[in-house]
Amino acid sequence: AQKVTQAQTEISVVEKEDVTLDCVYETRDTTYYLFWYKQPPSGELVFLIRRNSFDEQNEISGRYSWNFQKSTSSFNFTITASQVVDSAVYFCALSYGSNDYKLSFGAGTTVTVRA
Amino acid sequence: SQTIHQWPATLVQPVGSPLSLECTVEGTSNPNLYWYRQAAGRGLQLLFYSVGIGQISSEVPQNLSASRPQDRQFILSSKKLLLSDSGFYLCAWSVGTGFYEQYFGPGTRLTVT
Numbered sequence: 614a615q616k617v618t619q620a621q622t623e624i625s626v627v628e629k630e631d632v633t634l635d636c637v638y639e640t641r642d643t644t645y646y647l648f649w650y651k652q653p654p655s656g657e658l659v660f661l662i663r664r665n666s667f668d669e670q671n672e673i674s675g676r677y678s679w680n681f682q683k684s685t686s687s688f689n690f691t692i693t694a695s696q697v698v699d700s701a702v703y704f705c706a707l708s709y710g711s712n713d714y715k716l717s718f719g720a721g722t723t724v725t726v727r728a
Numbered sequence: 729s730q731t732i733h734q735w736p737a738t739l740v741q742p743v744g745s746p747l748s749l750e751c752t753v754e755g756t757s758n759p760n761l762y763w764y765r766q767a768a769g770r771g772l773q774l775l776f777y778s779v780g781i782g783q784i785s786s787e788v789p790q791n792l793s794a795s796r797p798q799d800r801q802f803i804l805s806s807k808k809l810l811l812s813d814s815g816f817y818l819c820a821w822s823v824g825t826g827f828y829e830q831y832f833g834p835g836t837r838l839t840v841t
Contacts (some may be wrong), residue, residue, distance in 0.1 A: 624744040624808075645827075646827040648786045648829060650832075652747065655834075655835070655836045656816060656834065656835045656837070657832055657835060658772075658820075658832040660829045660830070660831060660832075663825075663827075663828070676738060704771065704772065714777075714779075714822055714825075714827050714828070715762075715774060715777060715787075716761050716774070716830060717774075718771045718772040720770065720771040720803065721770075721771050
């Protein structure tokens with residue numbers, strides 16, 4: 614069965630520090646997709662990235678970067694030069710269900726960036 | 729562009745009362761629709777999903793039900809609320825076939841007293 618583990622419950626950093634969020638997943642599917650979402654204090658989840666299991670290239674989008682390593686079943690997320698606006702709960706998610714297109718979410722990591 | 733609406737934004741209901749939460753999506757056709765619940769300080773639990781009108785699947789047994797009376801409308805209901813039903817309810821949609829990203833609504837915060 615699929616499982617997503619975000620071992621870090623909370624991370625607190627000072628502004629401009631880098632922060633890396635770990636995500637480890639388990640699946641029996643040969644093709645799968647991984648996602649990251651951000652949930653700011655307002656509550657609405659914001660989609661950040663989608664990555665398929667065949668694409669192991671790292672990706673960078675502004676201050677955000679993602680490191681996908683299939684060999685270790687990890688899809689880690691780094692925020693460079695963190696800002697107070699980055700304070701949120703971040704969720705990693707894994708696809709499952711052949712025709713249902715469902716996502717299994719990790720428990721989330723709360724990131725607090727202090728000024 | 730696509731938009732997803734949920735209402736009400738907040739709700740306080742006594743134990744044993746009925747529930748009806750509504751979600752509508754604009755700007756897309758035949759979306760996949762999902763209901764999630766997020767308990768305080770916890771992750772997201774998928775409750776129901778629908779890949780078409782009248783097609784509802786449940787992920788976990790509970791006293792909640794869902795319906796999809798129209799292509800872009802998804803309703804979460806209960807005949808009698810329990811204290812354990814308190815939480816943050818999120819509706820989401822994704823495009824047709826394939827594992828595309830899900831887009832979430834603003835959520836409904838339900839407190840059962």
